[in-house]
Amino acid sequence: MTSTRRLSLSIAALSLVLASGVLAQQLTLPNKPDSLKFAVIGDTGTGDAHQYAVAEKLVAFRNQFKYEFLVMMGDNTYGGESAKDFERRFEQPYKPLLDAGLKFYAALGNHDTPNQRNYKLFNMGGKQYYTFRPKLGVRLFALDSNYMSPEQLTWLQKELEASGSDWKIAFFHHPLYSSGGRHGSDAALRDQLEPLFVKYSVDVVLSGHDHFYERVKPQKGIYYFVVGGSAKLRQGDIGTTGLTAKGFDTGYSFMGVEIAGDEFHFQTISDRGVTVDSGVLKRRPTPATK
């Protein structure tokens, strides 16, 4: 083989590796065969280059980590809900993932109308708030934090009470805890939801709205994440609140999650393919399992 041929082969191999994201991001998740794997994205619906950049990283990430579905933290389409909006701001950016048969489970943001519940690709089952159990022992609760009606609170209480799942994960748009300067913690919502989360041992709460990534220090035993920077970014918006365990507000991001037994592993990756946070959380024992 000539040196020129060897060089061109090396460049081709390097390009392939870079394209798959292997060099750019090192998988920190355990990637166990029987675990539950999913991805978290938030505030996605811009249809711009940043959404595509994160989408590309999601695809590359899946080459290493076969997550089974994605959860969306709301603001799924900014600026309108015409057929073109859904196409430009959801179907096209995530086409490779949709083509691979991945399901997206959406929550509603303040830029979304309740009509999105009827869009089958959001898997909301025609409901503004809903629950699903992707795997034995793990249940997710998607809430509509725009309109926390007494009916929704009652529904949530009943569902939490009835759930025998070890892992209870809630996701919705507005964060109960956030260090965002633009929005920050939604105290009014927290007054209603936190007592239920504490009483029924919700383990993890995922939100968006603030356009950055933040892992909040555990609050009353519950882990909170803000994943609102998957297409929009508010640079430097994370303030000094004492809440932040880890913050990232200088780039776009998404989060990979793996639940294996009593462990919740997470890895947050930027639009440049850099791991900006990772770790493992232990599920606290519930009264039933003590």
Add this chain to the structure above:
Amino acid sequence: MLGSSLPAVSLAAAQAKPPLTTPAEAKSLADFDARVKAYYELRDKVDEGRARQTRTKEPEKLESQRKALAANIQKARAGAKPGDIFTPDIQPYIKRWLKPATKGTDGKENTNTLKEEKPIVELKVNAPYPENQPLSIVPPDILLQLPKLPKDLEYRFVRKHLLLYDSRASLIVDFIYNAIP
């Protein structure tokens, strides 16, 4: 209807302090309920054919169903005007019921939440809510103070103004100017 309509098991409901109702308030509330019910029945009547909303993976269908339903409602309510549902009778009571949720520390949290979004919306009965404007977050405390609404009718705010919003058709059904101080 206010407090009594709330499910007994709800923590939020247990915390709610329904305002006392005088016979005059009760009468206005019953009239409001009847008007809301009449709107709901009207919408049900025109929610048919290509306007009937179904779950679909085709965004075109979602859009056309919503627009068809909105057009049907607009036609059926062609003469609708402000105050048809939020009548002058009920308006002062609604403003009064909202007051506890906008006072004190908790009230400040609620009003801060309401102020967070500043949608630019021309308040016009029977008009579509602008697609490119965010919908306000409505704090739970505020919803607890207001009469219960049937499915797909919601209270929303545009700054200090309270909207009755049809979330299925995305229409402004009625509104109250300066509903909160």
